[in-house]
Amino acid sequence: xxxxxxxLSQLLAAAAAVSETSAVPTLAAAGRVLAQAQxxxxxxxxxxxxAMDGYALAVADVASVPTRLSVAQRIQAGSVGTPLQPGTAAxxxxxAPIPVxxxxxxxxxxxxxxxxxxxxxxxxxxxxHIRRAGSDIAAGSEILAAGQRLRPQDTALAASVGIAxxxxxxxxxxxxxxxxxxxxxxxxxxxxxxxxxxxxFLLTALLERLGCELRDHGQVPDDFAATRQALRAAAQDSxxxxxxxxxxxxxxxxVKAAVEAEGRLEMWKIAIKPGKPLAxxxxxxxxxxxxxxxxPGNPVSSFVTFLTLVRPFLLRMQGVCRTAPLxxxxxVDGEWPRPDARREFLRARINADGGVELFANQGSGVLTSAxxxxxxVDNPPQxxxxxxxxxxxxxxxxxxx
Numbered sequence: 001x002x003x004x005x006x007x008l009s010q011l012l013a014a015a016a017a018v019s020e021t022s023a024v025p026t027l028a029a030a031g032r033v034l035a036q037a038q039x040x041x042x043x044x045x046x047x048x049x050x051a052m053d054g055y056a057l058a059v060a061d062v063a064s065v066p067t068r069l070s071v072a073q074r075i076q077a078g079s080v081g082t083p084l085q086p087g088t089a090a091x092x093x094x095x096a097p098i099p100v101x102x103x104x105x106x107x108x109x110x111x112x113x114x115x116x117x118x119x120x121x122x123x124x125x126x127x128x129h130i131r132r133a134g135s136d137i138a139a140g141s142e143i144l145a146a147g148q149r150l151r152p153q154d155t156a157l158a159a160s161v162g163i164a165x166x167x168x169x170x171x172x173x174x175x176x177x178x179x180x181x182x183x184x185x186x187x188x189x190x191x192x193x194x195x196x197x198x199x200x201f202l203l204t205a206l207l208e209r210l211g212c213e214l215r216d217h218g219q220v221p222d223d224f225a226a227t228r229q230a231l232r233a234a235a236q237d238s239x240x241x242x243x244x245x246x247x248x249x250x251x252x253x254x255v256k257a258a259v260e261a262e263g264r265l266e267m268w269k270i271a272i273k274p275g276k277p278l279a280x281x282x283x284x285x286x287x288x289x290x291x292x293x294x295x296p297g298n299p300v301s302s303f304v305t306f307l308t309l310v311r312p313f314l315l316r317m318q319g320v321c322r323t324a325p326l327x328x329x330x331x332v333d334g335e336w337p338r339p340d341a342r343r344e345f346l347r348a349r350i351n352a353d354g355g356v357e358l359f360a361n362q363g364s365g366v367l368t369s370a371x372x373x374x375x376x377v378d379n380p381p382q383x384x385x386x387x388x389x390x391x392x393x394x395x396x397x398x399x400x401x
Contacts (some may be wrong), residue, residue: 001271004343008309011280012304014291018239020170030155031211032168033319038144040161043134048098049077051177052129055111055118056081057089059126061135067120071113073101098130105129147321149211162344169319174207175234176200177217179227179245179255180297181399185219197301199244206306207242209400210314214288227258231292235262235285236364239317242310245297255279255294263289269344271381274298274364275305291317300364304345304376307399326397327378329390332356336385343381347373348393356393358385375399 021035050056061069072088075081077095084090084101092098092105112119137143143157144150146329150166156164183197184190188249197219207214215238220230234241243255256279259265265281279294293310295302312323333355336346347359347369356377359369375395377385385391 001269003153007270008199011313017319018287025244029166034165037146040137044137050092050105052107054105054107055089056092060079062123087222145397171213172318173238174240175215175238176242178219178232181222224254227254231262235283235290244295244302273340273342273344275301298364328393330356330393334358344379346377348377349374
């Protein structure tokens, strides 16, 4: 069996990133992958401005306190004042430009205001409560790197320097279908031997969360010809075909043979638990090759394998540079005395004390473990876990985006 790291390395090496780009309005760019680095066309803030509601003045005019100054002007955000005359102050509000001649702002709580004048009860230092032009962003500096999935704060940063549109890679097109004569959709009658198709809901939601364009080809019976036809249809307008079920070597597992008939296949057994079988290959369609990944049919195995192996493959195809999720070393409040020979991804959650609790039943058929948990513990092969040990925790908040 391949190790997890070997399988991931091979997948990432085979991931061909999309190259087509388009400009989208910055307001609609969140969730897309940035194709070109962005530089600020202006300083931010563009002018020296007040960080407080108060009074702009010259420090030299406040030799001691209290000092009384005449209020010569009122400056609010969006307006520009006139040069400050010696011995005067300007009533100023947060975000308003600092007038020429002022070198500090005294917050209003330290002043006493009267008609036409103000008493200053605090001697400020030069620059106090002034946000300098370019103190956040200098014109010409890189503010966003290429290859990152844009978050709300990223698009806000672009907007703050006046960038109205952003170049992004096109969305990845992923076709899915699900094999198994036993599968039924919720709402249909459940005859003896049948099960509901949880994987269709699981993979659809996972792909949509990653910003993919989904082509759902539905359920395919356990039939070689039908599976070949489904692969041909899925390959027509997709960058990746993703399936669940049918990738083992049983008599009714037709995906392996169908992929080999329509392209080429590498059938992997990976030393992880859950999720040992993973099929990877290419489907040939109209002179081009379309990537194929076949996941296990068990929903928990499919879930864990998608998060740990398919997700980084998809990110690389989307043009994302950083594919590894953030992880944290946390104390475990529990034990796992009987480790597996394979690398385990244990469903776990963080308790109120900041420790990690393991779900009691880690069976690959226990979908409730994925709902109960809020992440995975990445446990090396043959490693028992004792109460108080530090474990590597992968939060779902990282793995689902």
